[in-house]
Amino acid sequence: DTTVEALAAVLADNPRGLLLERDELSGWLGGFDRYSGGKGGGDAAHWLAVHHGGALHVDRKTGATRTIHVPRAAVSVCGGIQPGILHRALGAEHRESGLAARFLLTYPPRVAKRWTESGVDPLAETKVASLFAKLAELEPVEDDDGRPMPLSLPLTDSAKRLWVSYFDEHAAEQVELVGDESAAWSKLEEYPARLALVIQLVRWAAGDADGGAVDAESMASGITLATWHKGETRRVYGLLGEGDDERELRRLMEWLTKHG
Secondary structure (H helix, E strand, O other), X not given: OOOHHHHHHHHHOOXXXXXXXXXXXXXXXXXXXXXXXXXXXXXXXXXXXXXXXXXXXXXXXXXXXXXXXEOOOOEEEEEEOOHHHHHHHOXXXXXXXXXXXXXXXXXXXXOOOOOOOOOOOHHHHHHHHHHHHHHHOOOOEEOOOOOEEOOOOOEXXXXXXXXXXXXXXXXXXXXXXXXXXXXXXXXXXXXXXXXXXXXXXXXXXXXXXXXXOEOHHHHHHHHHHHHHHHHHHHHHHHHHOOOHHHHHHHXXXXXXXXXX
């Protein structure tokens, strides 16, 4: 449950970035209101910047260091939230500011749990631990003043062809959209490249790919994931816009579909 002041202090010591994991994201969203008269404007603006690794500048009222400047503040946010709570917590101001559009939303269908005696394969655990250890070896490059800088990975020619094709198709979709969906599509434009970068480096760490460029296989996987998230985004935004009558009608249709 971090304030932006505390976040800036930790980021200053971690130029590679941070992961914020919350079981319940409602507490994180609600924390925006704590010091801003219920509007959440100040903290939300800072979180918008860390989505793309932008600069974070915080002036503190107390502490030995009154001003903290992080030139590249990168934070990934991961967590869960109930649909009804999301409807209340992700207010109009969060949608208008673009905060909502920055999330990759997923709402998997409910399935019945089944007991299993199966555990995680020890060999799989060993492989995953090795993969993360390899990823942790990645180091930033340095600028002329010796400060850490991100390393840019180019696209191979075949990966770029896939990217350009997705970009044009996505732009044709977005021009037809308005409101919240249009805002979400503006961020989904870049997600295939973000996901392809992660996939490429995981494949490199597993010894299955080169680490010097993003290839077509990783880009194709990134596009597949981003395309799936488009459907999830539409579904979740549809839920957020429902009235009571529409919600009951949807539940009836889901029940009928489930029972044939």
